[in-house]
Amino acid sequence: xxxxxxxLPAVIVLMALTFSVLNPNFYSALNLRNVARQSAILSxxxxxxTMVVLSGGFDLSVGMVIGLISVAASLVMVETGLWTGMxxxxxxxxxxxxxxxxxxxxxxxxxxxxxLAMLSAARGVALILSGGLPIxxxxxxxxxxxxxxxxxxxxxxxxxxxxxxxxxLLMKKTxxxxxxxxxxxxxxxxxxxxxxxxxxxxxxxALHGLLVGVAAxxxxxxxxxxxxxxGEGAELESIAATVIGGxxxxxxxxxxxxxxxxxxxxxxxxxxxxxxxxxxxxxMVAMGVIIAGAVYVDQWRHRGD
Amino acid sequence: MRGIVKAFGAVEALRGADLTLGVAxxxxxxxxxAAGKSTLMKILTGVHRPDAGEIVFEGRAVAxxxxxxxxxxxxxxxxxxxxxxxxxxxxxNVFLGRERxxxxxxxxxxxxxxxxxxxxxxxxxxxxxxxxxxxxxPVARLSGGQQQAVAIARAxxxxxxxxxxxxxxxxxxxxxxxxVLALVSELRAKQVxxxxxxxxxxxxxxVADRVxxxxxxxxxxxxxxxxxxxxxxxxxxxxxDTGGLxxxxxxx
Numbered sequence: 001x002x003x004x005x006x007x008l009p010a011v012i013v014l015m016a017l018t019f020s021v022l023n024p025n026f027y028s029a030l031n032l033r034n035v036a037r038q039s040a041i042l043s044x045x046x047x048x049x050t051m052v053v054l055s056g057g058f059d060l061s062v063g064m065v066i067g068l069i070s071v072a073a074s075l076v077m078v079e080t081g082l083w084t085g086m087x088x089x090x091x092x093x094x095x096x097x098x099x100x101x102x103x104x105x106x107x108x109x110x111x112x113x114x115x116l117a118m119l120s121a122a123r124g125v126a127l128i129l130s131g132g133l134p135i136x137x138x139x140x141x142x143x144x145x146x147x148x149x150x151x152x153x154x155x156x157x158x159x160x161x162x163x164x165x166x167x168x169l170l171m172k173k174t175x176x177x178x179x180x181x182x183x184x185x186x187x188x189x190x191x192x193x194x195x196x197x198x199x200x201x202x203x204x205x206a207l208h209g210l211l212v213g214v215a216a217x218x219x220x221x222x223x224x225x226x227x228x229x230x231g232e233g234a235e236l237e238s239i240a241a242t243v244i245g246g247x248x249x250x251x252x253x254x255x256x257x258x259x260x261x262x263x264x265x266x267x268x269x270x271x272x273x274x275x276x277x278x279x280x281x282x283x284m285v286a287m288g289v290i291i292a293g294a295v296y297v298d299q300w301r302h303r304g305d
Numbered sequence: 306m307r308g309i310v311k312a313f314g315a316v317e318a319l320r321g322a323d324l325t326l327g328v329a330x331x332x333x334x335x336x337x338x339a340a341g342k343s344t345l346m347k348i349l350t351g352v353h354r355p356d357a358g359e360i361v362f363e364g365r366a367v368a369x370x371x372x373x374x375x376x377x378x379x380x381x382x383x384x385x386x387x388x389x390x391x392x393x394x395x396x397x398n399v400f401l402g403r404e405r406x407x408x409x410x411x412x413x414x415x416x417x418x419x420x421x422x423x424x425x426x427x428x429x430x431x432x433x434x435x436x437x438x439x440x441x442x443p444v445a446r447l448s449g450g451q452q453q454a455v456a457i458a459r460a461x462x463x464x465x466x467x468x469x470x471x472x473x474x475x476x477x478x479x480x481x482x483x484x485v486l487a488l489v490s491e492l493r494a495k496q497v498x499x500x501x502x503x504x505x506x507x508x509x510x511x512v513a514d515r516v517x518x519x520x521x522x523x524x525x526x527x528x529x530x531x532x533x534x535x536x537x538x539x540x541x542x543x544x545x546d547t548g549g550l551x552x553x554x555x556x557x
Contacts, residue, residue: 173416173417174414174415174416174417175404175406175415175417178393178397178401178404178417181390181392181393181397182390182393182397182401184392185390185391185392185393186389186390186391186392189388189389189390189398189401190390190401190402192372192384192388193401193402194373194402194403195401195402251392252390252392253392253443
């Protein structure tokens, strides 16, 4: 509790101060808008990941699924047009999410195995479909999704904001959210209380898949082409934002609001490190350390719960 | 429950067990580990279906196909460990599975009516004289006794007529055992019947009106608490008075 209410906000302020001292450009409107734009994709995947984690799962396949959807949606778009391509991407996300959900809820595979299997399969299909090459010649209008603005705000950030508010209300105000928490906290208690556990699990995975689909389509627009490798690392980033925010793996504790802070912290960190010229390779190392550290600290704080 | 028989494959868990429970009566159900206590209770709550025998509830023969059926008649079971979601607060647990909602947009969106569930939870706790600082604390932060109280409040909020408690005091500190037993008496005062499964005979003798001993899938003793002693009950549990040791040795 104190971490997400006090500790993490303090860390965020501290990072912002540090980076603005190290590089005066940090606080420029242009850069902040960049942070928002870059964080938008992470916001989508992290919201989905958080809901799945709250239900007791977690998804390692996010990155490769983004790649697959990027390729597939691009192919559909080139063949049939802008809107059908975007719709196909989002629906594919729902379908893949539902398959992950069925593997976890009906076949009782551990999420680690189910989503690792999905990762491999998605990667393979993406490479088969694309032959390892980027898919270009996307409609010109498609660029607007990733690069457009609404009232001077980057469109992807606006989408992310809507998703955050929607997911927050869903988790806190509705029966759906209550059941996701209950399943994550004690699946047997939820079952005994008459909650249709499998149905809710599959639904939360499908919803996560929908957000991954949207993220993939937006990311494809930003890249102006479909790539099998477009989402590389997205699974770890979304898990990192979730656990840094304070949502615990496998205990049904945490919230979408926590994850918003996690996303902001990740966004500032990545952007700040870029501004002070820390290479992406070092950033990957930092990410590994941060994930392990965040989960360790969480376990240590909740010993004996 | 009359003449209940239940076998799992070659294992006969129950071999014609009878159980009667009066209105507002507390029955202590005791017996060794494989005596059939939990199987009998799972039949009463509709988890298992009996191979033979009948259940009569308030003068009517009934058949339960699922826990939902028994719950509809007001039979609630409080399991040892799977009763509560530790991450949800007291209100969330009491109302889990039948949340009160209010319409935001008719037919499209319903939000949880937290204020109403909050008020109803307080009312139930008051009725059972359960004192709790906050109904908004995650139950993981409550003591074992308080968690047991939340589980009981949950059962009562279904308007339960019969509450089955599986070892409610097994993992509690001594100080809290008394509180849970007081709650059992409170249930009886509210005309709720209770079946108390317990290894702790002193609990049964403190709070129960009757005690029933199951052994080898059959009733071995069924008597008023005032008519027996702990020593006698122990004898029936281990079967010493019927040549229990040779009985065990014969492998039955």
